Amino acid sequence: MLIFTHPACLQHRMQPGHAERPERLAAILAHLERTGLLAQCRIVEPERATRVDLTRVHTPAYLAMLERRAPTSGLVALDPDTALCPDSLEAAARAAGAVTAAVRAVLDGTTTRAFCAVRPPGHHAESGAAMGFCIYNNVAVGAALALTHSGIERVAILDFDVHHGNGSVEMFQDDPRVLVCSSFQHPFYPGRYEDVVRPHIVNTPLPAGTGSDAFRAAIARDWLPALEQHRPDLVFVSAGFDAHRADPLAELELDETDFGWITREIVAVADRYASGSVVSTLEGGYDLAALARSVGAHLEALAD
Numbered sequence: 001m002l003i004f005t006h007p008a009c010l011q012h013r014m015q016p017g018h019a020e021r022p023e024r025l026a027a028i029l030a031h032l033e034r035t036g037l038l039a040q041c042r043i044v045e046p047e048r049a050t051r052v053d054l055t056r057v058h059t060p061a062y063l064a065m066l067e068r069r070a071p072t073s074g075l076v077a078l079d080p081d082t083a084l085c086p087d088s089l090e091a092a093a094r095a096a097g098a099v100t101a102a103v104r105a106v107l108d109g110t111t112t113r114a115f116c117a118v119r120p121p122g123h124h125a126e127s128g129a130a131m132g133f134c135i136y137n138n139v140a141v142g143a144a145l146a147l148t149h150s151g152i153e154r155v156a157i158l159d160f161d162v163h164h165g166n167g168s169v170e171m172f173q174d175d176p177r178v179l180v181c182s183s184f185q186h187p188f189y190p191g192r193y194e195d196v197v198r199p200h201i202v203n204t205p206l207p208a209g210t211g212s213d214a215f216r217a218a219i220a221r222d223w224l225p226a227l228e229q230h231r232p233d234l235v236f237v238s239a240g241f242d243a244h245r246a247d248p249l250a251e252l253e254l255d256e257t258d259f260g261w262i263t264r265e266i267v268a269v270a271d272r273y274a275s276g277s278v279v280s281t282l283e284g285g286y287d288l289a290a291l292a293r294s295v296g297a298h299l300e301a302l303a304d
């Protein structure tokens with residue numbers, strides 16, 4: 001398995017005390033090192049996503065606004081939760097570049113499984129707006145690239161972050177080649193595009209307090225039949241771990257065994273339809289210890 005990560009992803013830093021902080025990535029990498037998982041993987045440092053890659057899902061006006069507003073010192077707020085520091089666009093370009101590099105590695109047969117250990121996360125970013133800690137929609141950039149490949153007719157984006165993947169739904173709501181499945185605490189942030197219902201848009205709202213059994217039942221009820229119907233040629237994962245019971249931002253009651261379970265279900269679908277190909281990218285997860293253990297469980301299941 002390949003792990004795509006870049007030192008620039010540690011340089012994006014918002015205001016002190018912000019939950020989406022560089023220590024998240026450091027905790028993950030330290031845990032993978034300590035458990036020996038890192039030794040079973042190859043680390044790759046990605047190039048930046050290109051403008052061509054980004055404009056498949058983001059508007060030129062949005063990209064120009066980011067360039068114009070990027071500060072040379074201090075922070076510039078893009079929304080109440082999301083800010084640019086001088087190093088943010090470099091980090092964001094490497095985060096999206098990690099997913100495009102992972103897609104290319106899968107498509108050229110270098111690997112079947114890839115995990116992008118990156119930040120800032122991406123799934124809230126819409127075509128023309130930064131939101132909820134996200135600047136570029138990393139997984140969407142990767143999915144749009146994959147669809148330019150002649151062998152890839154359909155893909156799936158499976159998003160088990162505790163927050164709804166509004167950006168991915170917004171970008172692909174009119175593109176039936178992309179199955180977007182998102183499970184999320186409801187009602188909860190961000191409350192956009194969560195009532196879009198189409199055969200290729202599967203929203204799975206979960207009430208606060210939802211635990212392991214109800215979560216697994218909802219995924220089995222909503223996602224697995226949709227995946228059987230869609231038969232994706234490549235499977236993407238928006239891997240957020242903030243539905244963990246220890247997470248400070250949300251109120252679902254999952255633990256790392258649930259993330260291992262859903263990953264095994266995803267791998268089984270990929271094995272049936274996508275020659276085993278899975279490109280997973282980090283979204284949320286804000287309790288450092290729970291996040292690190294959860295990523296460990298995810299990667300163990302991906303590596304099997």
Ligand SMILES: [Zn+2]
Binds near residue numbers: 161162
């Ligand atoms: Zn989240």
